[in-house]
Amino acid sequence: MNKQIHELSVVELIRGLEDRHFSSVEIVKHYLDRINRYNSELNAFLYVNEDAIKQAEKIDKEIANGNKKPLLGIPLAVKDNFLTVGLPTTASSLVLKGYYPQFESTVTKRLLSAGAIILGKTNMDAWAHGSSTETSQYGPTLNPWNLGHLPGGSSGGSAAAVAAQLVPVAIGSETAGSVRQPAAWCGVTGFKPTYGRVSRYGVIAMASSTDSPGPIARNVEDAALVISAIAGADPYDATSSSKEVEKYHQLLKRKNLKGIKIALVKEYLLPTMRTEVKTLIHNAVKHLESLGAKVEEISLLDPKYAIGVYTVVMRSEVSSNLARFDGIRYGNGREMFGDEAKRRIMLGTYTLSAGYYEAYYKKAVAVRTKIVSEFENTFKEYDAYIGAVSPGPALKLGATKNEPMFGEMQDILVEPSSLAGLTGAGVPCGFVDGLPIGLQITGNQFEETKILDIAHLYQQTTEFNKFPEKYQK
Amino acid sequence: MANITIDEVAKVGVLANLPLSEDEKKLFADQFSTTIDVINQLNEIDTKGIALTSQVNHLENVTRPDVIDKDRILSQEQALSGAKNVHHGFFVVKQILEKDSE
Amino acid sequence: MSHISPIIGIEVHVELTTKSKMFCGCPADHFGKSPNTQTCPVCLGLPGTLPVPNQQAIEDTIKIGLALNCEVNENTHFDRKQYFYPDLPKGYQISQYDQPLCKDGFLTLDSGKKIRLLRVHLEEDTGKLTHRVIPSAVEGSLSGKVSLIDFNRSGVPLVEIVSQPDLASTAEAKEYLKKIHAIVRELGVTSADMEKGQMRLEPTVNLDINGHFTPLVELKNINSFNFATQAIDYEIERQLAEFEKTGLEKQGSNKSTRGYDSVKKTTFPQRQKEEAKDYRYFPEPDIPPLVISPTVVEEIRKNLPQLPQAIIGELIALGVKPADAQIVSGDQQAVKVIKTHRDLDQAKLASLIVNKKIDLSADIKPQFARLTQIGETDTAKLAPVIDRVLTENPKIVADYKKGKLTVLGFLIGQVRRTAKDADAKTVSALLVEKLK
Numbered sequence A: 001m002n003k004q005i006h007e008l009s010v011v012e013l014i015r016g017l018e019d020r021h022f023s024s025v026e027i028v029k030h031y032l033d034r035i036n037r038y039n040s041e042l043n044a045f046l047y048v049n050e051d052a053i054k055q056a057e058k059i060d061k062e063i064a065n066g067n068k069k070p071l072l073g074i075p076l077a078v079k080d081n082f083l084t085v086g087l088p089t090t091a092s093s094l095v096l097k098g099y100y101p102q103f104e105s106t107v108t109k110r111l112l113s114a115g116a117i118i119l120g121k122t123n124m125d126a127w128a129h130g131s132s133t134e135t136s137q138y139g140p141t142l143n144p145w146n147l148g149h150l151p152g153g154s155s156g157g158s159a160a161a162v163a164a165q166l167v168p169v170a171i172g173s174e175t176a177g178s179v180r181q182p183a184a185w186c187g188v189t190g191f192k193p194t195y196g197r198v199s200r201y202g203v204i205a206m207a208s209s210t211d212s213p214g215p216i217a218r219n220v221e222d223a224a225l226v227i228s229a230i231a232g233a234d235p236y237d238a239t240s241s242s243k244e245v246e247k248y249h250q251l252l253k254r255k256n257l258k259g260i261k262i263a264l265v266k267e268y269l270l271p272t273m274r275t276e277v278k279t280l281i282h283n284a285v286k287h288l289e290s291l292g293a294k295v296e297e298i299s300l301l302d303p304k305y306a307i308g309v310y311t312v313v314m315r316s317e318v319s320s321n322l323a324r325f326d327g328i329r330y331g332n333g334r335e336m337f338g339d340e341a342k343r344r345i346m347l348g349t350y351t352l353s354a355g356y357y358e359a360y361y362k363k364a365v366a367v368r369t370k371i372v373s374e375f376e377n378t379f380k381e382y383d384a385y386i387g388a389v390s391p392g393p394a395l396k397l398g399a400t401k402n403e404p405m406f407g408e409m410q411d412i413l414v415e416p417s418s419l420a421g422l423t424g425a426g427v428p429c430g431f432v433d434g435l436p437i438g439l440q441i442t443g444n445q446f447e448e449t450k451i452l453d454i455a456h457l458y459q460q461t462t463e464f465n466k467f468p469e470k471y472q473k
Numbered sequence B: 001m002a003n004i005t006i007d008e009v010a011k012v013g014v015l016a017n018l019p020l021s022e023d024e025k026k027l028f029a030d031q032f033s034t035t036i037d038v039i040n041q042l043n044e045i046d047t048k049g050i051a052l053t054s055q056v057n058h059l060e061n062v063t064r065p066d067v068i069d070k071d072r073i074l075s076q077e078q079a080l081s082g083a084k085n086v087h088h089g090f091f092v093v094k095q096i097l098e099k100d101s102e
Numbered sequence C: 001m002s003h004i005s006p007i008i009g010i011e012v013h014v015e016l017t018t019k020s021k022m023f024c025g026c027p028a029d030h031f032g033k034s035p036n037t038q039t040c041p042v043c044l045g046l047p048g049t050l051p052v053p054n055q056q057a058i059e060d061t062i063k064i065g066l067a068l069n070c071e072v073n074e075n076t077h078f079d080r081k082q083y084f085y086p087d088l089p090k091g092y093q094i095s096q097y098d099q100p101l102c103k104d105g106f107l108t109l110d111s112g113k114k115i116r117l118l119r120v121h122l123e124e125d126t127g128k129l130t131h132r133v134i135p136s137a138v139e140g141s142l143s144g145k146v147s148l149i150d151f152n153r154s155g156v157p158l159v160e161i162v163s164q165p166d167l168a169s170t171a172e173a174k175e176y177l178k179k180i181h182a183i184v185r186e187l188g189v190t191s192a193d194m195e196k197g198q199m200r201l202e203p204t205v206n207l208d209i210n211g212h213f214t215p216l217v218e219l220k221n222i223n224s225f226n227f228a229t230q231a232i233d234y235e236i237e238r239q240l241a242e243f244e245k246t247g248l249e250k251q252g253s254n255k256s257t258r259g260y261d262s263v264k265k266t267t268f269p270q271r272q273k274e275e276a277k278d279y280r281y282f283p284e285p286d287i288p289p290l291v292i293s294p295t296v297v298e299e300i301r302k303n304l305p306q307l308p309q310a311i312i313g314e315l316i317a318l319g320v321k322p323a324d325a326q327i328v329s330g331d332q333q334a335v336k337v338i339k340t341h342r343d344l345d346q347a348k349l350a351s352l353i354v355n356k357k358i359d360l361s362a363d364i365k366p367q368f369a370r371l372t373q374i375g376e377t378d379t380a381k382l383a384p385v386i387d388r389v390l391t392e393n394p395k396i397v398a399d400y401k402k403g404k405l406t407v408l409g410f411l412i413g414q415v416r417r418t419a420k421d422a423d424a425k426t427v428s429a430l431l432v433e434k435l436k
Helices: A010-018 A024-042 A052-064 A106-113 A156-163 A180-186 A220-230 A275-290 A303-321 A339-352 A357-381 A406-410 A415-419 A448-460 B006-015 B022-044 B076-080 C055-067 C170-186 C225-246 C294-302 C308-317 C322-328 C332-340 C346-354 C364-372 C376-392 C394-401 C405-418 C424-435
Strands: A045-048 A075-079 A117-122 A169-174 A189-192 A212-217 A261-265 A294-298 A384-388 A423-432 A435-443 B090-094 C004-015 C079-082 C092-095 C102-108 C114-124 C128-134 C144-150 C157-163 C199-209 C216-220 C255-261 C266-269
Touching: A010 A024, A010 A220, A024 A045, A024 A052, A024 A075, A024 A117, A045 A156, A052 A117, A075 A106, A075 A156, A106 A117, A106 A169, A106 A220, A117 A156, A156 A169, A156 A180, A156 A212, A169 A180, A169 A220, A180 A189, A180 A423, A180 A435, A189 A220, A189 A448, A212 A220, A220 A423, A220 A448, A261 A275, A261 A357, A275 A294, A275 A384, A275 A423, A275 A435, A275 A448, A303 A339, A303 A357, A303 A406, A303 A415, A303 B022, A339 A357, A339 B006, A339 B022, A357 A415, A357 B022, A384 A448, A423 A448, A435 A448, B006 B022, C004 C170, C004 C225, C055 C102, C055 C114, C055 C157, C055 C170, C055 C294, C092 C114, C102 C170, C170 C199, C170 C225, C170 C308, C199 C225, C216 C225, C225 C255, C225 C266, C308 C322, C308 C332, C322 C332, C322 C346, C332 C346, C346 C364, C376 C405, C376 C424, C394 C405, C394 C424, C405 C424
Parallel strands: A075 A117, A075 A169, A261 A294, A261 A384, C216 C255
Antiparallel strands: A045 A117, A169 A212, A189 A212, A189 A423, A384 A435, A423 A435, B090 C144, C004 C157, C004 C199, C079 C092, C102 C114, C114 C157, C128 C144, C199 C216, C255 C266
């Protein structure tokens, strides 16, 4: 092997461990070194696991004993809104500064039992409120492609960590775009499973009706492998699905897209979008056609309405979900909430309050029905739809200032899919101003296999899956 | 153009149990108006007679049997571990109501 | 004299005695346990936790609803009721708002008056606050006037039974409460132990004074039937006096809250936060909706135990006096004894049981026979009557002595015209003896 450890995918690392090219301890030490070297400038990690090497030593013994587990010996990073025993969990908020959870989230529990090692907790927009990681109360994360730019969010720390190769794969969570958008801005792969496919138990809730944990990875195959490990029914989450989980990573078999019908949503090519971005999407259409897919332009509800619905639904649920943080049983008082959290709690309280509930909340959930049924009709005819993940490349630091709707505007193209609980991949499809652009490939609920397969083939046959030069060494 | 007053913001602040400075109230009043304008676009869509969607997972009747789950029960020490103020196994807050007749 | 009538509606909270809590697997039996030893991440409201509803609690609520003649909502769900209080760990209580499990029932009082029930819904209990003064010396804690919080009760299933304001007197209120208490106990869904706070009462009271309505007052923290009646009585007097003084009338559905001081036997205003209550209900996104099919409802209905009201009806149909039926209806063994002894006079049997003349654990028939036989003194009372009848009817006596035994019936009739209570068999036996 002539590649360095950090240039290997998870699938390659597993093979390397099986073939005894290196040990888990070596992988962990390699990444801890990189975190030491680069995290101070990127601020991708909030906490690093002091016990990681010890855990890797144990796992090396397991490997020596011939134990087989899907992620045995693989280090990964977890967004700071997943509860982890022994590691602080703050959701990048001062309200939870110093909080050590009393229990383990279902996702991290499953990762640990699959043999993974949690290297650390990654920075995020505080409480996952945002698409910039700039609302973190521990400072923003910077974009590894250009340190003057934002990494996106809310899972910005996870995306930046994967892009700068500080970790081979990371866990994020989406409420609407929080995995796919930072992955797009950092030029890596993000995958949002169907709502209810992955348990929310132990994930600090943002909007309960759309929250979906998902991986940010070096490629689609790694993402598929991680989803296989974390998906499935959870008796502690009444909204989790009991549908059977497939071995997604073993089902990426397509050599072409013959028989696949893809919709290009006209309204998602926003009038305000830069021509370069539109060109990249049209290039993607051509590429998918060259693989044998039939691509047709369709018309859906203007995504500006999805913003309206999402703004009300998400803020209403946020106002309620953050009510438990009163500083009595854990954490600090409510005065410690940052501006963005306060703004969202306030607006959500307002839209649910007497006299406004009908006008705002009820109206929003009625329009949500329209969005859902429109997609149901679309998927009767099409296997997937495509568009850009975000209207443009990563914006500059400070761009969120005085923009109370910043997150919604950057996530406008993925919000409809989140409101309907769909599954979708975000993969790099080119560059604008030297910054990556992401393509979304979105499918119906529980069509993970199909979407991963299409995204995988697209990725395997294009040249956009790159990592920033600066962090190659 | 929506016009949310500082008074309205102050009222919501009380409901939301959030201490707000005067500056924050003013800032939020302005920003609320912008956000409400975006939301008000929804009125362009006719939703007469349309069902409401609060959940999208098509599930119903998800319950658990009435059994005790020992795995999750916390010891008193674990339960209190995150609290700033404890007393003989209790969480403690400053008294908020005069003593109720008991 | 002016017309004054009380208008009373009551909310009854009943803690279900399920094994586990409403939305997590902690034990529901919290009484007398060390503080905060029966909690888990869910009922402690830790970050990232989610509720999963207890199937048994849902069924128990439907049982209560059916026993109170309610309709079961086919489509129902949980909602979040939002307010801040230190005993409410999530900042909201999972409850039911627009689609309660059961609605539109009624309960019939002995007078035949029907008290309408608005709804029976399921929610979770809060933690428990105790108010204390902690000396300032204690380290690592607040001191002075504090509230101590125990979350052992947090998340215990709680059923709320809401009546319409149909109760017109303290007596009706008391009867209503006793009947609810008997029903929920009979159903086996709760011990409804008042002392343990398993049944809590919140009457809302106002007065109709010649068509003027006094402001609504909700009485809180009442945990006994006697306190409830005392509080209502006091409130009626207080509101009357206040109306005479101020002339204030109620405004819409605005309510003020008062507590009851059982020592002074008075109600007192409870300090309210300044802002009006705004619970900001919305559908609980963490729990998928419930669909209760008519088949499920019928299955539950079929398995309901017989309820006091129905038992009373059945006993009355057997000839038992209504007052006796009322008394024995709460005693399963007594009811069984009455119902199974069809060959005895069941009315008499019931009355003997009520008067505690019969030992239910011993053989019933000999006791009944002994208690209903006419004793020595009765024979003595009958003797002169018989003598008189025989003297007054020489011809009939002669006929009998000639062997015309059928005339005996006539003689028995004559005796019983005077001795109305006398048992025919006894009279017959005495006559036969005399005529020998």
